[in-house]
Amino acid sequence: MTYKILVTGGSGFIGTNLLASLENEGHALCNLDIATPRNPAQEHLWQKVDILDAPALEAALQTFSPDYVFHLAARTDMDGKSLHDYDANIAGVRNIINAIKATHGVRRTLFASSRLVCKIGYMPVSDTDYNATTVYGQSKVEGEKVVRSEAADHFPWLIMRPTSIWGPWFDVPYRNFFDTLKQGVYVHPTKRKLLKSYGYVGNSVAQLKTMLMHADESAVLEKTFYLCDYPPLEVREWADLISRHLNARRASTVPYALIKFMALGGDILKKLGYLSAPITSFRLDNIMTPMVHETAATEKLCGELPYSLEDGVRETCAWLRDHPR
Secondary structure (H helix, E strand, O other), X not given: OOOEEEEEOOOOXXXXXXXXXXXXXXXXXXXXEOOOOOOHHHHHHEEEOOOOOHHHHHHHHHHHOOOEEEEOOOOOOOOOOOHHHHHHHHHHHHHHHHHHXXXXXXXXXXXXXXXXXXXXXXXXXXXXXXXXXXXXXXXXXXXXXXHHHHOOOOOOEEEEEEOEEEOOOOOOOHHHHHHHHHHOOOEEEOOOOOXXXXXXXXXXXXXXXXXXXXXXXXXXXXXXXXXXXXOOEEHHHHHHHHHHHOOOOOOEEEOHXXXXXXXXXXXXXXXXOOOOOOOOHHXXXXXXXXXXXXXXXXXXXXXXXOOXXXXXXXXXXXHHHHOOO
């Protein structure tokens, strides 16, 4: 069976992969985004609509009249200084909720949040146990609160928190990780085993479609799920696998103290305006802190994932060869 599916933020990384999968299945699609599609082959699906423009957003939904809505649009960088800088993540959520309320026939809506509603390493005890330490993370907390307060009792919804997703059509920071391995300049801290609940985007797309379109409503209604592969990967093993598929040399190991010194240099570069510093203290802390999320609910709902870690690395490296910087 095919459906009419609307994706906000479909020009982004996850959205690009999601649209490709949905189009292959024959669904009627609409991508609302302020940015042109990353994949030029998807321009026929795109309408330039800002989620902060409430009238335009409502008009687009009513014209397309979707069966399902994936709300992925957001500001996702860490450069904002206040919640006002992240209006898209709060007012934008409110606008999509109001537009759906005014549109008849939407069966279910998935709202994308972020793992950064809690700091890395923090294990929440409930869906509303928050511990954000960045302005971006706090904006996603506020967005979740809007969903729970303003969408409840109006239409079926669920919240999805992506962890760190990688794969074709990605950009910073994980494309940078692959590039440093290709160039042979990635270094790994000596004797450090780093476990991470990351996700290959092909698996993420399969999970998203199951959550929104195929799962029994009672299993997902007003619930929150983490989007990642299971079990967690080990960063050094992942790096070695990438290096092998890129025909690059295996990453060197260096003392943690040296990497910490390099990160301090990155902090200085960032203060000087170089936003793409290869490593900063913030990124290093993220790398060194174990990030293992509770995936039992996602695994029970979505079952076995279609791609192994090696499958994902193979496809991503092939995409990189076809899409050089």
